[in-house]
Amino acid sequence: MVDLAGQYRRIKDEIDQAILDTVASTAYIRGPQVAAFEQALADYLGVRHAIGVGNGTDALQLALMALDLEPGDEVIVPAFTFIATAEVVALLGLTPVMADVDADTFNLTADTIEAALTPRTRAIMPVHLFGQSCDMEPILALAEKHGLYVVEDNAQAIGAEYTFSDGTRKKTGTMGHIGCTSFFPSKNLGCYGDGGACFTDDARLAERIRVLANHGMKRRYYHDEIGINSRLDSIQAAILGVKLRYLDQYNAARRRAADRYDALFAERQDIQTPVRHPRSTHVFHQYTLKVPAARRDALLEHLRRKGIGCNVYYPVPLYRQQAFARWFEGQSLPVTEQLTREVISLPMHTELNEEVVEEIAGAVSGFLEG
């Protein structure tokens, strides 16, 4: 589904040099590469603080830890996302509450969040799924009205931009109290191992996350609270420092491939191509179609037999995952249920050329006609 080798070849010299320099520096943990990348990332996003951490899941966990929530406090998450978003809530002894998503954008909305609110709700975790922003203006207004924290899961949308009704533009991950991202290799900004980051404008929260990510330690070997060990290592930071300079180009390449797919599917009544929200740019972490549920699994099989790497994100609503079996007995959210049956994600990466896109689209259309 992704061509990481092709992407590496184009920037091989810069990347190799960055790695070699870091190895020679021996500053493998908390080296100057990390601070430099954190600053570059904060500047790129237009946010005051960025903190590199071990991976995207840890970023989400640290964000929640920094908010001092109490056991039993409820955190609203979408039922249609990767498990990490809900997993960290459960791990911390908080209570995940699942909300439905919009059938077109696959994202939480203020309405679906409102339907999941209770007097115990303390935080909401909008996920900017597949590369575009949730409609944040009404979500932020709802959060403000009810005094809720907003932790954005930006693992799939780094570089996307949301426009408020007054014309202000903000990058995803910088609108709530804390934003989190993942640098897993296949993400839009991926490193060559595990990595993640938290961002915030709040200096107190930033400091809190830094301390929690380093064993609750401010002064060496004096531990103020129970933390974890979650660091972005210097080699990954050096790689990310190079790749961040290409992020806008990478996202533009993804958008070009998406435009081409859209055009090739435009006449088909049986395919819904990704719906682009008017308030958000789309960075196409995934290019996800909706097709008739009765044919989705056979289409997936057909494409795989042809050597086309495609996948279903996500085949099971989170509340039906075995891991959550005891938590959400009997829960059913209609849009999430429908999406898990209809979605299929096609190959999407920075190295897709026009012929390959045409071949893939031809294979999809050919199957649906047969």
Ligand SMILES: *Cc1c(COP(=O)(O)O)cnc(C)c1O
């Ligand atoms: C990838 C991803 C994560 C987790 O990131 P890791 O770096 O793999 O821990 C969290 N949320 C979403 C929506 C993701 O896509």
